[in-house]
Amino acid sequence: MLLHVDDLAELIERVMRERDWTLTTLARRSGISISTLHSWKSGDRGTGTRGPSPALLRKFADGAGLPVVEVFEAAGRHVPVAMDDESERRFLHLLRSLDEADRKVIEATMQAMTERQRT
Template sequence: MDDLAALIERVMDEKDWTLSTLARRSGISISTLHSWKSGERATGSRGPSPSLLRKFAAGAGLPVVEVFEAAGRHIPASMDEESERRFLHLLRSLDQADRSVLEATMQAMIERQRS
């Protein structure tokens, strides 16, 4: 399995694309792709956001799961509009103290999935 830097190299080699072409096709800045390619921000808690990884997958014509695995990330489940609406309704009904607890809990869950 490729890491993200190797995956970027492979895509560029297989498609004969420059980093600029990959950036244009994915809608991600060249500087961001360069930092991933150099390994500066390719994995871990400072790594790419799920939305950028999805953009990269679409632009490179790769399965989302392959890109997330290369970045060492758990693939977040998609959420339909109705589920999001219900979730936000519940969130808005909490007071600030409970929102803080929920945010900390969710952050801990995300960190656990990354390790």
């Protein structure tokens, strides 16, 4: 069952209730600090306006035994898609062919796109 967007706190509560886990157990299983999980559970998020990082959301999904998509959607985040090896190789080849000034433009553009997807 997928929760509505921005229901990370409800997802944490559901995991704890269904598995009969404490926040400490969830923290230990996911490798995320209790304080971080507590801030997510309280709706505070604890990471500024950007919300939880993709890396922490993946750790939470793994530790809770949930699909990554469910966790990202509950956090109101765009679900990153893995890049296959060949696509990554082509992308890096193109990036390396640019001069430093153009690389900085590409980096800034990618950063702006990433930030846009977080909102």
